[in-house]
Amino acid sequence: MASEPVDAGWRVALVIKDAIHRYGIDGMLRATALTASSRHLGFGGQDIRGCDGKGLDIVLAAAADLESEHIRDAVRELCGRGPGLLLLLDGPDSLDAPWIATCGAKGFLxxxxxxxxxxxxxxxxVMAGKFYVSAGLAQRLVTRAGQVSPSGPPQRIPAGAALTARELxxxxxxxxxxxxxxxxxxxLISEHGVKRLVGSILAKLNCPxxxxxxxxxxxxxxxxx
Known part of the structure; x- marks a missing residue:
């Protein structure tokens, strides 16, 4: 069960280009009766950078709208000033985007x-310091990775797949x-060496x-x- 919010008023900034989606999310936030305020940030690097992040708890962004490196960098800078980043995904395939693992997201919906x-x-x-992955998305991810059957629990990593100190x-x-x-x-190693280590990590953990x-x-x- 999710933790109770840190206080009775979340302050959320939305970085969602589609107006219908943006106002739909805004309505959901208000329906929780736990959101003190939501702010629609203009969809542009300068607009996002113009927000100092003060008083914000969460930045909620659509992953599909962050394909631009310019926008991603602006969101990363904003979240670096305090608020946690929650990403809205179109499905598990969205996690294959090369920038996802380095965007600093605290959760995926x-x-x-x-x-x-x-x-x-x-x-x-996210406000309690936990990493969040919605249940349906997590199940589809581990099923796609071949770790579990659609109805079974995730398997533990086998002892024989222990990571080396460098891989850790x-x-x-x-x-x-x-x-x-x-x-x-x-x-202080080559980028090729890092790629080789990452490949070994993915193989040992059986992750895509x-x-x-x-x-x-x-x-x-x-x-x-």
């Missing part, structure tokens, strides 16, 4: 299953939102992408401090 209660749970968890270093940096290039600079690898590693306690 599936457009197809979005409703006020789900939205409230997601914001509550890389995985922790990926979880912190670093790109391959940033990881290579941090660890970096994002699911981070989620599965957290579930299995591999990223515990």
């Amino acid at each position: 599936d457009w197809s299953a979005l409703e006020p209660r789900t939205l409230a749970d997601a914001v509550s968890d 270093q890389v995985l922790r940096l990926i979880a912190d939102g670093l790109s391959n290039k940033q990881v290579s600079r941090r660890l 992408n970096r994002t699911l690898a981070v989620v599965r590693a957290k579930d299995n306690g591999l990223l515990a401090a």
Whole structure:
């Protein structure tokens, strides 16, 4: 069960280009009766950068609208000033976008299953410091990865697939939102070497992408401090 909100008034900024979707989300937020305010940010880098982030708890953005690196950087800068980022996805295939693992998102929601209660749970968890993945999206992800049958529980990572110390270093940096290039600079190794390590991590964890690898590693306690 999701945690209760930190206080009785969430402050949410929306970065959603489609006006119908944007106002629909705004209505859902108000339906939770737990949102103090929602702010529609203009869809442009300068508009987003013009928001100082003060008083904001959450930035809720549509992943499909962040394909532009210019917009992504503006959202990343905004979230770097405090608010957590929740991404709305069109399905698990959206997680294959190369920028998803480095965008710093604190949770993922599936457009197809979005409703006020789900939205409230997601914001509550993010505000409590938890990583949120909507149930339907998580099940579709692990099913696609071949980890479970559609009705079965996720399997634990087998002992024989233990990550090396270097692979754990890389995985922790990926979880912190670093790109391959940033990881290579941090660890003083080549970017090709980082790609090889990431490939090994995905193979050992039986994950199709970096994002699911981070989620599965957290579930299995591999990223515990």
